[in-house]
Amino acid sequence: MLVDVSFFALYRERAGCSLCQVEVPNSATVADLTAAVRRRFPRLAPPGVNIVVAVNTEYADPDQRLAPGDEICMIPPVSGGAHRWMLPQ
16 A cells, blocks of 8 residues: 655654655555555664654554554654753763
């Protein structure tokens, strides 16, 4: 089946597009899709980085099965600032 995958922020820059179609088997899981995307876009994320995937606006586990028409987004790791009280003294 063909699934549409949206990329955000850093992943969009590294993939060179904000949306692409990826072919996966009919019984594919999120992990299968992530592996296919890594093969297609090897610079997307280092091997040790877990790519966060959302399916239909919900964070998805790697073993979640995909269905035709699912809305899939790949979200890079984000970081924020630290509050002053969190910094070591």
